[in-house]
Amino acid sequence: MSNVTNTEFIANDVQSNQTNKIKQMLVKEYKKIGEGAFGTVSQAKLLDGDIWLGPYAIKKVPAQTEYKSRELEILRVTNHPNVIKLEYFFTHKSPSDGKIYQHLAMECLPETLQLEIRRYYSSAIDMPLKHIKIYTYQIARGMMYLHALGICHRDIKPSNILVDPTSGVLKICDFGSAKKLEPKLPSVSYICSRYYRAPELIIGSQFYSTQIDIWGLGCVIAEMILRKPIFQGDDPILQLREISKLLGPPDKRFVFNANPKYTGPLFSRPLFSGSVLQRFEKILGASGDKGVDLLMKVLVYEPTQRYSPRRILSHPFFDDLRVDGQFIPRGATSPAPLPALFNFSNFEVDVIGELMSGIIPDKQHVQAQ
C-alpha cells in the first residue's frame, strides 16, 4: 500500500500554539505516516502567506466523539525537549464524510522506537547498550516533567516513542490517553496497550498513579534488550501469568491495595525456580549488572516502590552518559555528540532537588532553557 497522499485544503482558523494567533493557511498533506485507533497521522506542510512551514506530523481525530481525548489540552501546556511539541492546531470539516476533525500539527520525527527495535530484530543484532541508555534516559526525563505536572501518559509503548536515530533525540508522543490524575479520584482501568499494562491496571485498579507509566518504561527498556515485548499475554490473566514468571506471584497486600474486589487467579505457586534476581539476570542480563539493578527497581508490583523518574535518572546505569559525550548512531562509523541530556530547566532543577549531584557530575552543564 502506498503511503503517498496528496491532499490540499484551506484551513480557516489555524492557531499557533506559541503565539495564539489565528490565520488562514493552505495545508498540504503528502505522506501518511501513522494510523491509530482514533485517527490518522500525515506528514504535511502549511503555507503561511508565501512561506512554507514544516514538515509537521498532523494528527487528525474526529472532533466530536464519546471518547474524551485530552490531547490538545495537555499539549498546549507541555514544553519539554523529550515531549512532542505542538506547533499549530485547527478543526476542519472533511469533504469525504462531512465530519469535523481536530488537527494537531506537531514537530515531526523520522521514526518510532518500535521501528527502531524491529530493525535490530530483523538484522539479528542487539541494540547497543549505549543507545538503550540514551533512549531510556530521555523517556525518564520526559516522564519526570509530565509527572511533576500531574500528567500520566497512560499509553507508554515503543510506537508512542519517537526517535531520530541520527541524533539520538527522543520524544514521547500520543497524548490521546493522557490525563492529569487527581489524587483520590477514580480513573478508568481499561487504558494502556496490552503487554505494557501495569499489574494494578490488569487487576482493575481505578486509583492508580503516574507510576503506571514507570511500569510501561520498564517494559520498553526490556523490549529494547530482548527486541520483543517482555510480557506477551493475549488476555489480562495470561498477561499477569507472564509477569509472575519473572517477578514471582504478587503479594496479597498489593492485590488488596490495587483492587480489593479482585477474584481472579494470582499464580501463587511460583512458575519458575530460582530467585527473582537470578531470573532477571537470566532474561535481562544483556543490560549488565547496573541494567538488571535498574530494571528490578522499575518492574516492581507495588507502585509506590517503583523508582520515580528522578531516581531513574540518577541511577548508575547512566553513568557513562555523564562522562562520555558521544555515541555511534546506527549505520554510522564515526561518533556523534550525545543529544542534550543535562540542559535542565529551572522547573526540572526543582523537581530533581538533592539528586542533582548524582545526575550531572559537572554542575556547569546546568543552564536554564
Ligand SMILES: Nc1ncnc2c1ncn2[C@@H]1O[C@H](COP(=O)(O)OP(=O)(O)OP(=O)(O)O)[C@@H](O)[C@H]1O
Ligand atoms: N510527531 C510525529 N512525528 C512522526 N511520526 C508521528 C508523530 N506523531 C505520530 N506519528 C506516527 O503516527 C503513529 C500514530 O500516532 P499516535 O500514536 O499519536 O496516534 P493514535 O491514533 O493514538 O495511535 P494508536 O492508537 O496506535 O496509539 C505513531 O505511532 C507514529 O508512527
